[in-house]
Amino acid sequence: MSLNTTSSLQPSADRLLRSASLLCALIAASLLLWILLFLTQASWPLLQKPAGLMSANWHPSSGEFGLQAMLGASLLSSLLALLLAVPAGLLVSLWMIFYAPAYLARPYSAMIGLMASIPSVVYGLWGLVVLVPLLNQWVPPGASVLAAGLVLALMILPLLVVQADTTLRVAANRHLAPALSLGVSQWSVIRRVLIPASWPRLWPSILLQLGRALGETMAVMMVAGNVVQWPMTPFEPVRTLTANIALEMSYATGSHLEALYVSGLLLLILALLLMGLARIYGSRT
């Protein structure tokens, strides 16, 4: 109460805060616009001939800059990661809320929080020295779409669990007791009530994680094998758009460099589309 009166008695402080926050908001927005403009401008000469960019052949030294296979690889590895991480994440958070004894659930959720803060390059390193050799014993060469999907899944899992946990707890607080009092089994409540009720909130967070997976660079570069091709099986190596930029940026010049800027632009547009979708679904609640 007293806080309220003092601040309303100091209109100058109020105005300062307002203009400071407005300034920051404007700076953030114009930075995004600037990046978009810069990428478009830098890739403009190549964007004039989109046919070459659509092909699957990436041979910079002979002037072929097809991004198709790499776009495919980015989408495939990220979708594979979602396919692995979403069901697992939901099950883990359900276990934490409904089935884990309290003395386990607390340290477990702390551990998930810790997992979320591990830098992705550490997951990549683990993938490179542990996962890839393991997969190699099964089907060589080991570095593959599958390895990339697994590492990405591991990377996005913790945040998925954290977000699912929050959403499901809110739904459980609201619906669990009434539903149980109607004599419905716990499993039915989870399946018929809680998950449908929290789905509109889960969906945007899944899309956000998809965005993270698409943008991940180092971890994927370390385990995906980086060969430009459409994989025929999950065991074949691929190169994602982000890995391509990281691999070749420091040495590229001329059209080659422009092609890398096009990859960047493509990634930014994909990310913006995903954010847009997430917002649309988010606003429905």
Next chain:
Amino acid sequence: MTMSKLSICLTLIAAALLAGCGKEQTQTITLSGSSTIAPLMVDIGKRFEAGHPGIRVDVQAGGTSRGIQDARSGLAAIGMASRSLDTNESDLTPYLIAKDGIAMIVHRGNSLNDISSEQVVNLYTRKVGDWRELGATPGPVVLVHKAEGHSTLELFLKYFKLNNDEIKPDLVIGDNQQGIKSVAGNPLAIGYVSIGSAEYEAQHGEAIKLLSLDGKQASTEALLDGRYPLTRDLNLVIRGNPSASVKALLEFAQSTEVADLVAEHYFIVATKR
């Protein structure tokens, strides 16, 4: 107490700034040429600038032939050439700053110890796909290759007279470390990395083995003696007599003061230091 310390600091900073202003004219030394040497010279240049206030080192990458051209035309004071000079380039004076070399590596468990140039070409063009055909433990060969644009790739392709389009690798890597880790984790893999880092990692417990090439042992020592063939010279070239500051930079680039930078860029310090 703290206030007085602060004021002393401020006075010192002001004095330093004024002293900097005193020597107004800055001199720029321009280098141009090989994109292999450019990153190294950027680092060497930074250290040189720190010791020589008033001199700025400007490094531009554009390929060895441009470096030769610019050194001749005087567009650059120093040209960077990632090879030895030809006989028709005797108007220029080379200053060897480092050597670049690559080693073929396999997993330590691989029974192969020696590989011929022909075998390397056959492997990388997929004419040979199984280790059995090289007399090693049978299994499909996993080819580790470098991403386009790296100097190691350039040297590899040039030495084995390969065209990058005919190579169908299983694994494409960025830097040497990733290549070494990939080969160390895969008993079926073969790759090539900078010889300096391969030797260092093999001695420090990574599960890799450096293969002799055409019977010539792969080591930095053999490379420096001229016994190992897969190598090239990294030269700074100038035309005529250098000015005092250019001479200082050339000497600095050859001195032991930058040996750590040379090693950092996975090159080998030339012998005559």
